[in-house]
Amino acid sequence: MTQMTRRAALVAGAGLLATPALVRAQTVRELTFYYPIAIGGPVPRIIDGYCEAFQRETGIKVNPVYAGNYGETLTKAVTAIRGGAGPHFSVLLAAELHSLRDMDILTPFEEIEGAGDLDAWTRGFFPAFMANSKAGGKTWSVPFQRSTAVYFYNKDWFRAAGLDPEAPPRTWAQLVEAGRRLTQDGKWGVKMSSSAGNGQWTFGAMANQAGHKLMNDAGTETYFTDPRAVEAAQFWRSLAFEHRITPQGSIEWGVLAPDFLNQTTAMIWSTTGNLTNMRTNARFNFGVAGLPGKDAPRTVVGGGNLYIFKNASPAERAAALRFARFVAAPEMAADWCMKTGYLATRPEAWETESLRRYTSEFPAALVAKDQIPVATGELSTFENQRVYKALNDNLQAMLSGGKSAQQAMADTQAEATRVLRPFRG
Structure with a gap:
């Protein structure tokens, strides 16, 4: 396990302790995760690595399904959910928020057991990225693959x-x-x-x-x-x-x-x-x-957010939220930014030693962050x-x-x- 993954796991593990005993007692062995591949490069290998790291820390196997571009992933996810065999969570366009709510297939994060202090956590994302995450007073997704x-x-x-x-x-x-x-x-x-x-x-x-x-x-x-x-x-x-x-x-x-x-x-x-x-x-x-x-x-x-679907059981939803917290941990978000070019979605990730060193060597990586305002x-x-x-x-x-x-x-x-x-x- 890399040093980055160990540090990220410590942050993610803190969230597990807050999970109610009832949910922890319900065994979740596997989750299905639909993921869009819309650009070139080694993104599938990176996602595979994150899923493997999450399994080592939690015992939960996350099976990523690389389902095409954003539109294709949306179509496949909705079709599978309506057929009774859908994914538990997915990365889909942040801009699909209203349409997905209308389909009535999402679980608001406030209704997931073990969500903890959700407001404090979501306030830690850049506000511009949360603009497509909340509606009707509820949180329907969180930023991940953002640009x-x-x-x-x-x-x-x-x-x-x-x-x-x-x-x-x-x-x-x-x-x-x-x-x-x-x-x-x-x-x-x-x-x-x-x-x-x-x-x-x-x-x-x-x-x-x-x-x-x-x-x-x-x-x-x-x-x-x-x-x-x-x-x-x-x-x-x-x-x-x-x-x-x-x-x-x-x-x-x-x-x-x-x-x-x-x-x-x-x-x-x-x-x-x-x-x-x-x-x-x-x-x-x-x-x-x-x-x-x-x-x-x-x-x-632009880019994609993590959505959790209501077809998942309460324990599966809680496990999917654990994964969302895991990949949003500062060291993990910094790693994602350096390996892909997508933005680390939380300001604290930009203060990590690894990302500070990276941006000092490659200042172009700061351009997108600086234009968020x-x-x-x-x-x-x-x-x-x-x-x-x-x-x-x-x-x-x-x-x-x-x-x-x-x-x-x-x-x-x-x-x-x-x-x-x-x-x-």
Whole structure:
């Protein structure tokens, strides 16, 4: 067992002592854990290692099931639960909170035996990450695989284009100027994804960059026709049709990292979850920066939370919560951050000796943490996938030249209004 795992286990073990005797007496031998694999790299091996460490400390075997991307994992989990053989807990998009509540498949953490001082524990997470965790006065999930959108840029390419590699774009105007100088010889200045399942994340960041939030906290209303949302859409469209620094049409999420590593694009808007991938595989000098905004950097949070399902027995729910506490322990969260690039979700993890040493050697790892104060929550509504589809379909039509920004936003709002009408009381 590594020193990191031993220290994390001590923290996790403290939570076990608070578990009521009745629950402790109920033997839980195994748990099933659905986990989304949405990026490259050694993530399954890391998760396997955490599950093995948890078993050594608690005697409970956690069986991870790698179920595809976030959307596929959601579909598989819901199908299995409704078929009577579902997972006990899962990592799913934090933004699915309202839709999952509506499905009535979640257990609020307050109702799990042995939860202990839940308020004190949840207050220890960054508030921006808890924005998609609580609703109706209850805690429905806790942050785990969380990120902010950042951009990676090729410092060597910047230098060759006469740009300062230590002064990446901070505003939309600066992004356009840099993109014009970097787009040449069939290579693009910047790329960001508009594909199904990802376009809403990119657009959520752009809306925030224009000073706008796309939905209300209750998840019952959307605001796509607000002038600031239209302005964000117009800016995105202009990158392809007016400034010509990004391709027209839809760009798949999966091509961003390879295109950057193969040096066919100078900048990509991506996730901190790709940080370790870039550090390991880039054969050139690269930088990491907060997404440029209309006037100053602004971004969006994203990624997955740990949800516990009501189909689990009371003892299984308590055991799943033990696992959630185990991976949130400071040393474990720090380890996760260093191995993947995802953010350690609790400030105390950033004060550990291991993460302090890591960030002193690799300052790029601090970029995402430092921009949390200017991040907004990801688009999250009831019937989330239907609203996402409406937005992504219209974004792709807009970026392919089939619709203006105004029409794309109007059509998205019309469909979102129709979908959300039953939830507005």
